[in-house]
Amino acid sequence: MIRWNPGGQGGSPVHDPDDALRASIEHDRDLAWELYDVRPEHPRIAELARSVLEREPQFTGMIILLALHREACGDIEAARELLQGLVARRDRQYVNAVKKLRDLEFSDRRFAEARRLAELALREDPEPGWLDVMDLGSALVFTGDPAGGWDRIDEAVEMAARQDPERYADALGQRATRLLGTGAHPSRFLPAAQEALAADPGEPLLATTLAYAYLYDYRPAEAEQLLRGVLSEDPTDEIAQGGLTVARAFLNPVERGDATMEVLRASGMGEIAWRILRDQMFGTGIEEALAALDGVMPAELAESMRDPLDGEAASESRGEGRILAWHDGQRPGSGDAWGIAGGFRLMTSAEVADMEERIERSPEDWPQWSTEDEYFTLILTDDAGGYLIEGPGGRLLQRRDGAPDRQAAPSIADWLWDRVAAFGGEDPRPAGHVAGDASGSAEGGTPVR
Template identity: 45%
Template sequence: MKDFGRTAPDDDAVERNLDLAWEIFGAQPSHPKVAELALQVLAVQPERSSVSLLLGNHREICGQADEARRLYLQVAGRRDRQFVNAARALRHLALAEHDHAEALRWARTVLGEDHEEWRDWMELGFTQALCGEHEDGWRRLDEAVALCSRTTPDELPTAFGKRAACLLGTFAPPDRFVPAAEEAVRGDAANPWVALMLGWAYLVQYRFADAEQLGLRLLRENPTEDLLQNLVGTARTMLRIVENSHGQDITLDDIRRTGVIELGWRQLRDQVLGTDLASALAALDDVMPADLRATLRPGTAVADHAESDRIGSMVAEDLLAWHDGQQPGSGAAWGRAEPFRLMSAAEIIDMCAEIEADPGAHPDWPENEVWEQVMTDDAGAYLVAVAFGVLVKRRPGHPDEPVAASMADWIWDRVVGFGGPDPRPAPRRTEDALLDG
């Protein structure tokens, strides 16, 4: 008789707990009280899918991706009214984990249930482009904006900003990114990074006056931002070169050949997206085999070396700050067919001094070109970052052989080879990239 007098659960108390859980989640989504309250509700109403999704969102934000996935899949398996929201949550989780194929699968699942929401079409286009369906994906982004204009025109500025961010996130070329970013900026819906990247895209298009004007406008809103000051400074430098092209040693064509502006655009974009060299090196640290780690020397501050001006800033400085080269003969530790290893600061400086002392004896290292040697096979061949940041193999008496689009890409490929994640969009077909210049 010990249960005599026990009443049924107080439905009002359950709803109060749920309302409080949502309120706390809205203010502090990682607060432990969210899970406590959600679990109290689920203890009474275990089939309440919306609460399971709330708990899953909380777990995901707290870094508990596996538990979040379990909750989302549990709801999806019920095929109730919350199925489409569970599919959206699984799409979001897959994107966060850089599982682009899984994200695309769930994006298509969502649209199999609901065709009315422009954001879902935007996510489909984004994931298509991430998976290599670039043109179809980018066209889908435009269609999502058009759908927004028909169904929820008051949200159009948001759609403009989202499209520009998606184009940036899928490595769309400047010619495709610029019109979308301009619409976002006009609608005052561009996030700061999109606006900054629009300025750099203007530079890539050699629209230096437009880049300067946009940079000055953005500086009025954020006068201490170094990247904006750099944008304005670069634009003004380019304008001076154009104005004085007949009376100075450097010309616009010289700058075009180096690819320095295009490289600046890509490096900033990659920094925004977490696909830059620094991010790749950090990811490599997480998955690096012990035998490779044992070959690497501690990092070094380039400025501490005499003749540090011989060390390039394109990629060599970052690599040396990470690790000051590898032990000679240890290139096989990378697990590649050709045993290239990282060069030390001293090796780079000594080699540059030798080339400068007798350029005629080193015809493969021309004075009037951009190059940074960063790896060697200890048998006369080198991996070299050249114009536009491209990584090539250089051997005496042979043309340069392309190895990777950049040093960052070479490192990301090693990360993937060692079992790590790959946040990069699928590469575009060579012919498409060439058409974009």
């Protein structure tokens, strides 16, 4: 505010001190946010924010900035306390504080609390945005309701089309990214990725992951085209390189006339391709699972393990070389050490070779087995005529004479990760993955034939 000073020389105006103070406060507030945008952990941010609050306590947006700053500095608990205190005030920053606290809890993997706050934000905000609905969808996925969560993410995209058409392409990209990151089935991810890539053709991650979804859907020519486009822009993209190798593994035998797409489908190559992508993205392969097991398996299980097989011998064996190089099987009768029903234990390389040789010599004695027209790898046995084998698509199947095969887990890696989780280890698989029945018992699992 400017006041007129009639007693001054020439009747000159003078500035109100309150106006200057207000300008100083707003300058420091804006500078603090600008610093955060450039360097979130800058120490001046806290100094400026506290100075603003001392001079103008009603500028509680500075508390949000302080919380974001503390989070950027790695002090999650301090950030949480600041936001919780602001939420308790229920002032004009209430809804913003709820949303920031929701985001913090989600990033700190406290998904149940993030879900509660996401639901609260939608109730309290008179005009919730599509991104708020999408955040609730993600929280639902991580708290045990993947289908419901993915439906809410779809709903958010529809909201964006109506309410925020300028950001519709962003909403499509967010949906595809969240579906991928939460382990949605490729049949759900594929159309979402197609829409997102059509809206933003220059996004290489979408192109690469869509290519893997095409491989799952047995559309290798379309996958190859996408992957070659990605590699033309970045020849060092390892995931795209791997995808192109897999695409050619589909196409080469078909082009030579050695196989048909129906044969490849029966072998489960599409499932294997999608699992390759998952394992690359999340670090959920067999090697990672075995390394995790080393840190958590009980002493009884560790004591039941045989010494590792030499690396070259493991790779040349008929069994699963990565497991044999970890441990060359377990002692007979030690399957209960895994802590699950069924009593299955890892087979040794010698046991695998001996059994396959017996099947080859006398196939009539093994009517459920064929070493000529069936892909399988022997992995575990219950020492009573039951086996867990890797079958088509990399699925882990239980096989027992006179009974239909049953799926014990989506893959041997999934079976191992189930054990890691049961022993208290961290499970890096995406939230929406479908855990298999790891019991391997005759009663459990899904019949597959």
